[in-house]
């Protein structure tokens with residue numbers, strides 16, 4: 001089975017993370033980081049940078065790859081590569097996909113208005129701890145999860161074998 005490959009980028013500063021409210025497409029009405037499908041011919045990093053620009057108008061040079069989430073079950077069969085960055089350039093702007101866009105303190109993340117799995121792995125992402133997760137959904141409900149912190153070198157090895 002060929003899985004769809006997605007990116008998810010979190011812009012951070014000190015103890016805050018930038019989230020947008022999805023107003024179009026998959027996950028509409030939920031707060032999330034920025035990202036989307038990796039397009040044919042682009043690398044995962046290129047896709048991540050393009051999606052961040054499209055959805056927030058922010059440019060980024062360096063992204064840290066902090067996690068790989070595999071989603072199983074209906075409606076998702078996908079792999080999501082999670083990145084963080086502390087360095088962006090440009091003027092933040094809402095987009096057709098994300099509106100509004102807001103800084104949230106780490107201890108005030110709106111988990112009740114996010115994908116149900118977010119609260120399981122955000123703690124790793126917020127601490128820049130590498131992680132690997134497998135989340136199985138049945139309909140809109142989580143049926144099984146496996147989430148583990150991962151050695152940075154190991155995740156890079158797995159990542160390189162996927163690009």
Ligand SMILES: Nc1ncnc2c1[nH]c(=O)n2[C@H]1C[C@H](O)[C@@H](COP(=O)(O)OP(=O)(O)OP(=O)(O)O)O1
Nearest residue numbers: 006007008025026034035036037071076078080115
């Ligand atoms: N459970 C699950 N499955 C798939 N994708 C996600 C989740 N949870 C998530 O947080 N995400 C993320 C991964 C991506 O960042 C987005 C979904 O991307 P999407 O908006 O469908 O992709 P685009 O390429 O931007 O889509 P269009 O431009 O065609 O609207 O959610």
